[in-house]
Amino acid sequence: MQYNYVGEPNPNLLCCICRAPFLDPVTTRSCGHTFCRTCLVQALDHAKQCPVDRSPLSLEDLTPTNPIIRALVDELIVECIHTECPQTTQRQLLTSHLLDSCPFSLVSCPTSQCDETLHRKDLAKHDCTNVTKLVPCDLCGTEISLDDLELHVSECQEDTTSCTACSVSLTRAQASSHSETCPATIVDCVQAPNGCSWNGPRSLFESSHKSTCPYEAIAGFFALNSTRHTQLEQENNILRYKMATLEDTVHTLRRELQSAKAALGPWYRADGVSGYSSDRQSTSSGLSSSISTSDPTPPIQDYNALAAYFPSEDTPSNRAAGFSSPSSQSSWEASRTERIAPLNLSTSLEGALVGIRESVVTLDSALDSLGRRADIALANETMRLNEDVMSLRANIHGLRMQVHTIMIERNAQVTGRNPEMVDGAWPALPTGRYYSGTKL
Amino acid sequence: MASISSRRLQKELTEIHMEGCPVGITLVKADDFETWWFTIEVMGESVYRSEVYTLQFRFEPNYPISAPAVTFVVTDGRKAPLHPHVYSNGHICASILGNEWSPVLSVVSVCITLQSMLASCKKKEPPVDNDRYVRTAPDNPKKTRFVYHDDTV
Known part of the structure; x- marks a missing residue:
């Protein structure tokens, strides 16, 4: 086999006779030169000497080359011998590639009847059923493939039965x-589908039963009845289909409505409710008790309950009442409430949400600055108190000293001892316990 | 399937195209794997100074096991060099083209050997038996049984 090597093989691996990488290399025992076995055998046929150094050589002087060299040349990468095949492989694996996997290798059809040879890649497309041998049927003479013959014989139209x-x-x-x-042949009455239970030989049916069968007498009615029945069934089917479609539509609408409700929340109002609720607000002074007790629609109550949390543009009196009661609060807080933008129910839900969000952000920053202000005030107060405490402590210390002096004088008068102490220096204080409180 | 000789000659030709011929040797034609022509010129000081000769190689199918038939071309005004081992019909009496041929030799190495054979010649003179040989010589020099008697050149 001749190989097409990928890249330039190492020149040390080339046989100097064929100038190609060694194939089944042998080495001379006498002078250590290496050649392909076939190259050297041919050269020795010609002249019994080593082609390199012309020393005498015979076939007996050859030994298989070192396995390392063999492995090096066996692992050289070669192209597949089929030029269409892009595969490259180690030289020693090329044979198995061709035998087992190369899509361009010629293989014979695996089915036994077909003796075609084709590329492996075409094997899947190969259909050899149209080339299978045909044999004639013994009974009808039709040419038919061997596989189908048994099936054909069992139903051949020329086969005899009784x-x-x-x-x-x-x-x-x-x-x-x-x-x-x-x-x-035993047959059923032609009116069997309508309920006649008679059966018997065909000759007897025609001669005797047909004239006496009660069902046969009203055969016309049966035909009419069955057509009407079919019509009704068809109509019923159409209606059922329409019904299913409508149910589907209703389901879809209900789902959509529910999701819309969920998205709107308190902004959702059924038709006509808004007018009713505004009426109620305007007349709440007189009618509120009677309406709230006889209110038949709980959703409206929900709405009103929630509306109390949102300033409503159509109830300005309500808003004024809500904010007038805590009027005793400081002017600073009153100014803060002015900064919150009033909710506008006439805008979209999204707009209202944006407004609320802005208000919350404003509140947050205001709270933040309030906190900082409170912190500073607290710190100032604490410092002032600290100073007070320190001055008080100093005062107390002075007083304690005076009391101490008085006590020592009293002691001296009562006991009569240590008279020199009376107008002498301060006595050494016995412990440092008294000073501990003034070290601050 | 390509024969052994054509595989080997293809490699030699690729090498010549890739690396070029040695100095003084040029490839004239190599259209097939049977006959190649080279021109050969002796470089430097020699008796063949600035003379160009043409060499013809003919290959057998089992080249390189068997030696190529190498002759100087003596047609179309070309001449063989006047040399003790070169007959006037172009045949060359050299051992490496006969019994000392070795498969490891190549076209280029034969050219170099012949170039040095000419370069080492001191005196231009024909072989002693030139006329007798030319009269009886076969077409292919390989059919001649030369007696290699002179080891000096």
């Missing part, structure tokens, strides 16, 4: 038409 009822011998082709006319 009628089960009248035992006349006939071919299968005739049998089907015969069974429709055979007078001995």
Whole structure:
């Protein structure tokens, strides 16, 4: 086999006779030169000497080359011998590539009847059923493939059978038409679908039963009835279909309505409710008690309950009442409430949400600055108090000293001892306990 | 399937195209794997100074196991060099083209050997038996059984 090597093989691996990488290399025992076995055998046929150094050489002097060299040349990368195949592989694996996987290798069709040879890649597309051998059927002479012959024989139209009822011998082709006319075959009454339970030989039906069958007498009615029945069934089907479509639509609408309600929240109002609620607000002074007790629609109550949390543009009196009661609060807080933008129910839900969000942000920053202000005030107060405490402590210390002096004088008068202490220096204080409080 | 010789010659030709011929040797034609022509010129000081000769190689299908038939071209006004081992019909009496041929030799190495054979010649003179040989010589020099008697050139 000749190989197409990928890239330039190492020149040390080239046989100097064929100038190609070694194939089944052998080395001379006498002078240590390496050649392909076939190259050297041919050269020795020509001259019994080493081609490199001309020293005498015979076939017995050859030894297989070092396995390392063999492995090096066996692992050289070669192209597949089929130029269409893009695969490259180690030289030693090329044979198995060609045998097992190369899509361009020629293989024979695996089915035994077909002796075609084709590329492996075409094997899947290969259909050898149209080239299978045909054999003629013994009975009808039709040419048919061997596989289908058994099936064909079991239903060949020329095969002979006999009628089960009248035992006349006939071919299968005739049998089907015969069974429709055979007078001995047991048949049901033609009115069997309508309820007649009679059955018997065909000859007897025509001669005796047909004239006496009560169902046969009203055959016209049955036909009429069945057509009407079919019509009704069809109509029923159409109606059922329409009904299903409508149910689907209702379902979809209900879902959409619910999601809309959920999205709107308190902004959702059923038709006519808004007028009612505004009426109620304007007349709340007189009618509120009677309406609230007899209110038939809980959703409206929900709405009103929530509306109390949102300033409503159509109830300015309500808003004034809500904010007038805490008027005793400081002017600073009153100014803050002015900064919150009033909710406008006439805008979209989104607009209202944006307004609320802005108000919350304003509140947040205001709260923040309030907190900082409170912190500063607290810190100032604490410092002032600290100073007070310190001055008080100093005062107390002075007083304690005076009391101490008085006590020592009293002691001296009562006991009469240490008279020199009376107008002498301060006595050393016994412990540092008294000073501990003034060290601040 | 390509024969052994054409595979080997293809490689040699690729090498010549890739690396070029040695100095003084140029490839004239190599249209097939049977006959190649080279021109050969002796470089430097020699008796063949600035003379150009043409060499013809003919290859057998089992080249490089068997030696190529190498002759100087003596047609179309070309001449063989006047040399003790070169007959006037172009045949060359050199051992490496006969029994000392080795498959490891190549076209280029034969050219270099012949170039040095000419370069080492001191005196232009024909082989002693030139006339007798030319009269009886076969077309292919390989059919001649030369006696290699002179080891000096």
